[in-house]
Amino acid sequence: MSSPANAAAMPRVAVVGMYAFLIVSALFFLAPFLVILINSVKPMADIRSGNLLTLPSEITFEPWRIAWSSACTGLDCSGIKPGLWNSILITVPAVVISVLTGALNGYALAQWRSRFADWLMLFILIGLFVPYQAMLYPTVKILSGMGIFRSYTGIIFVHVVYGLPYTTLLFRNFYVGVPDEISRAARMEGASFLRTFWSVILPISTNIIVVVAILQFTGIWNDYLLGLIFAGNDNLPMTVQLTNIVNNSRGAAEPNVNMAAALLAAIPTLIVYFVSGRYFVRGIATGAVKG
Amino acid sequence: MARWFQRQMFRPTFTVVAFFAVIAIFFYGSIGWTFLMSLTKSSLMPRYDFVGFEKYADLMDNKRWIVSCINMVVFGALFIVGSLILGSILAIFIDRGIRFEGVFRTIFLYPLAISLIVTGLGWRWLLDPTLGIQAMVRDMGWENFAFDWITEPDRAIYTLVIASVWRSAGLVMIIVLAGLRSVDGDLWKAIRMEKIPQWRAYVQVIFPGMRPVFASCIVLLMSEVIRGYDLIVAMTNGGPGISTEMPAKFAVDFFFSRMNLSLASAASILMLLLSLLMLAPYLYSEFRRRD
Amino acid sequence: MYNISLNKIRKTYGDLTILHSVEMEITEGEFVVILGSSGCGKSTLLNIVAGLDTCDSGQILIGDKDVTDLEPSDRDLSMVFQSYALFPSMTVRRNLSFGMEVARVPKAEREAKVAKVAQLLQIDALLDRKPSQLSGGQRQRVAIGRALVRSTGVCLFDEPLSNLDAKLRTETRVELKKLHNDLGFTMLYVTHDQVEAMTMADRVAVMNKGRVEQFAPPQEIYEKPANLFVASFVGSPEINQIAGHLSGNGSLDIGKTHIDLSGYAFENGTRPAQDAILAVRCEDIKIVPPAAGHITAQLDFVELLGADALAWVLYHGKRLSVRMGVDQARALESEVGLQFDLTKASVFCTKDGHRL
Missing domain, CATH: 1.20.5 (Single alpha-helices involved in coiled-coils or other helix-helix interfaces)
Structure with missing residues (x-):
């Protein structure tokens, strides 16, 4: 390791200071999560009598139950459960399609030899940083024209298309590092472009597939704006339902229910994060640096 | 053929x-x-009677837009500097072979897996004067303690900074850490031979060599600033008053609830131009490096 | 059936000309090595023959069929790559049979062919492994197997030995040559390694800057290089070059000294007066006691190579290498006489390097 750890030993004071800083930082990072967690299992009485940072007198899962199945969003009082189901139904296909199209396009771009290749890259890179606002309204119009605005198909379509520059770039950067001779060898064997992609290239892309899938999963699951505009009332994702629940019961609200709902919305991506830690980190690092 | x-x-x-x-x-x-x-006067529906750049002029007279822009600059500057400093310090410490490195890393990074909606809600509750930190400190006996920034028009913007830094410092940390880990080990040996103090080594030798790493961090954070929408909606919804409005929210509001298409479009185009302006030096150096 | 003709193959990238009208006739069953340093266009030429790259103009015939516009898989040829390019996710068996699978060859036939080739190359035991579980030499065999399994009669090699260590390279070289003798395939083999070219080729095409400088059997390339480039590119150490002026009476004048070239057979028997370079290989120079009439040189230093030795001598400020026995090298005096074997030497025109 190039780490300076084996360099001159730090003075004792510095070591203590360093750990103190790290621990305080850790508390800062953990605080919101812990607060939400503690209060989501607190009876309402505790919250009224104390504050968010007092420990519960008893642990109750009632807020979770309410948040899950009977909290109200406007007139509808079926909790956040439908939102979870909608989010799953949206996220899973969108991620699968994103990964496949991203991989195919990325491979095509990596293979494409042309003097326009650099310009296309610029074209994509800019696409990566375009604020959605500059595209949203025309996209609404285009999807309306296609008859899929505010529909299940529509929201998946938007997620896939808006994610295209990102997924494509990630895959392209991976495939540029795959020796070209492998593709050439497949071509010698008579395999067409699509066949090569499917039989030879895709099976060796597991790592990057996992990385992109995780990034897209967190991205799409956590999306709010696109879901709000494109999903339609029957397919609202969990993030939108969550804000509806919270804002519906503003004021004399039941914070414990809100917090349980927030946790429910956060749990899937947190699970992905904890299960796939290494890939998640690698994904962020590669995605960020190359993007 | x-x-x-x-x-x-x-x-x-x-x-x-x-x-x-x-x-x-x-x-x-x-x-x-x-x-x-x-370039039109479209309000509810697109109408193509062109009026030139009139709507851009209107924007400059629009108080809410001006406030949004000022907010974005203040927020952006504090958020980017804050994330870079906190993220870099964490990266340096983690790179020193600390104990429980994995635990600390996990804690600093998990906010990235959580949606901005949940992030915003969490911090809204934590900073709520009647529920959160202020209430806790008062319950502990300091009756006059005040930490009610989120309800103060002058201060509310800083609460957004806190929440954003909380979410993005981990991103900076992981990117800077990757940069630190790829520093040539011999460089550290040379630094040790020359008896250069560690902090100077970072400031004058290591970090200057990692300029591209910081450049990509800054580009990434900037694009978050310009796009920032979810967090504001969840945390302050632009308030109190219009004290935490920002351009991204301005555009979405005028597109979809205030139905002023032309004004929203003008705002979006300005956002896009700003993004490109920020991106230009980065793209320029990217492409020059490749040639 | 499997002869290859290359007709005026031209290739440019922008302003850069990679291949200048390359012509080559390869007869069936011949082992041809294209030899050149990196950037000379040899790999491009091979890729064009394979169909992986296109040429700007020219024509490729394989077995008298014009394949210039055909896909690689329609050209009746197979190829072994430098990095082997095995399909990483597939077992050795599937690597061998994938091409036939794509071509929808019936399963039984595929298996029979794979078994046959696996036996021939002694890779039967490896069939169910993944490429990552193989050593470099084994991968090499599988790559050759994949090329042979479709047994088309033409096989292309793109520096296939360059990723092997020295010992394995020697072994594989011998094996490839044996394989060629047994199967009688037409083989086109690209390398920068002259030992491979000398040992394996029936004929060698020496390439330089997009041109074929000489296309001849290896021994002829070595002994009668067509020009100065070929002479200096082939052979190690580099051929000795002595620059001078060729006078009408058949001697090379270097300053005030002369080398008598009456023993040298000039091309076409003519010897116009001009600046010329005499090129002699180190084993074609004999050290003799310095005496009047002989060429004299100063001993610089001696390298002992084990089997023999190289003496480096200074002649008119140029360092020449002379190969000799170890014992003789140990006994050398500081002043030596040189005798050139002119029957094996070459004389080149200084201006354009062609053989005189």
């Missing part, structure tokens, strides 16, 4: 063309359309 087609089966051409078409239509076509609308 048939032979040409047959040969293309072995080439990426068709895929590249299809991909290019989708990006061209949904990204650049939409941007063009938005730009056209910004």
Whole structure:
């Protein structure tokens, strides 16, 4: 390791200071999560009598139950459960399609030899940083024209298309590092472009597939704006339902229910994060640096 | 012709063309359309009676837009500097071979897996004067303690900074850490031989050599600033008053609830221009490095 | 059936000309090595023959069939790559049979062919492994197997030995040559390694800057290089070059000294007066006691190579290498006489390097 750890030993004071800083930082990072967690299992009485940072007198899962199945969003009082189901139904296909199209396009771009290749890259890179606002309204119009605005198909379509520059770039950067001779060898064997992609290239892309899938999963699951505009009332994702629940019961609200709902919305991506830690980190690092 | 087609089966051409078409239509076509609308007087529905740059002039007279822009600059500067400093310090410490490195890393990074909606809600509750930190400190006996920034028009913007730094410092940390880990080990040996103090080594030797790493961090954070929407909606919804409005929210509001298409389009185009302006030096150096 | 003709193959990238009208006739069953340093266009040429790259103009015939516009898989040829390019996710068996699978060859036939080739190359035991579980030499065999399994009669090699260590390279070289003798395939083999070219080729095409400088059997390339480039590119150490002026009476004048070239057979028997370079290989120079009439040189230093030795001597400020026995090298005096074997030497025109 190039780490300076084996360099001159730090003075004792510095070591203590360093750990103190790290621990305080850790508390800062953990605080919101812990607060939400503690209060989501607190009876309402505790919250009224104390504050968010007092420990519960008893642990109750009632807020979770309410948040899950009977909290109200406007007139509808079926909790956040439908939102979870909608989010799953949206996220899973969108991620699968994103990964496949991203991989195919990325491979095509990596293979494409042309003097326009650099310009296309610029074209994509800019696409990566375009604020959605500059595209949203025309996209609404285009999807309306296609008859899929505010529909299940529509929201998946938007997620896939808006994610295209990102997924494509990630895959392209991976495939540029795959020796070209492998593709050439497949071509010698008579395999067409699509066949090569499917039989030879895709099976060796597991790592990057996992990385992109995780990034897209967190991205799409956590999306709010696109879901709000494109999903339609029957397919609202969990993030939108969550804000509806919270804002519906503003004021004399039941914070414990809100917090349980927030946790429910956060749990899937947190699970992905904890299960796939290494890939998640690698994904962020590669995605960020190359993007 | 048939032979040409047959040969293309072995080439990426068709895929590249299809991909290019989708990006061209949904990204650049939409941007063009938005730009056209910004030159009209469209309100509820697009109407194509062009009035030139009148709407841009209107924006400059619009108090809410001006406040949004000022907010974005203040927020952006504090958020980027804060994330860079905190993230870099954490990266340095983690790079020193601390104990429980994995635990600390996990804690600093998990906010990235959580949606901005949940982040915003969490911090809203934590900073709520009647529920959160202020209430806790008062319950502990300091009756006059005040930490009610989120309800103060002058201060509310800083609460957004806190929440954003909380979410993005981990990102900076992981990117800087990757940079630190790729520093040549001999460089550290040389630094030790020359008896250069560690902090100077970082400030004057190591970090200057990692300029591209910081550049990509800054580009990434900037694009978050310009796009920032979810967090504001969840945390302050622009309030109190319009004290935490920002351009991204301005555009969405005027597109979808205030139904002033032309003004929203003009705002979006300005956001896009700003993004490109920020991106230009980065893209320039990227492409020059490649040549 | 499997002869290859290359007709005026031209290739440019922008302003850069990679291949200048390359012509080559390869007869069936011949082992041809294309030899050149990196950037000379040899790999491009091979890729054009394979169909992986296109040429700007020219024509490629394989077995008298014009394949210039055909896909690689329609050209009746197979190829072994430098990095082997095995399909990483597939077992050795599937690597061998994938091409036939794409071509929808019936399963039984595929298996029979794979078994046959696996036996021939002694890779039967590896069939169910993944490429990552193989050593470099084994991968090499599988790559050759994949090329042979479709047994088309033409096989292309793109520096296939360059990723092997020295010992394995020697072994594989011998094996490839044996394989060629047994199967009688037409083989086109690209390398920068002259030992491979000398040992394996029936004929060698020496390439330089997009041109074939000489296309001849290896021994002829070595002994009668067509020009100065070939002479200096082939052979190690580099051929000795002595620059001078060729006078009408058949001697090379270097300053005030002369080398008598009456023993040298000039091309076409003519010897116009001009600046010329005499090129002699180190084993074609004999050290003799310095005496009047002989060429004299100063001993610089001696390298002992084990089997023999190289003496480096200074002649008119140029360092020449002379190969000799170890014992003789140990006994050398500081002043030596040189005797050139002119029957094996070459004389080149200084201006354009062609053989005189």
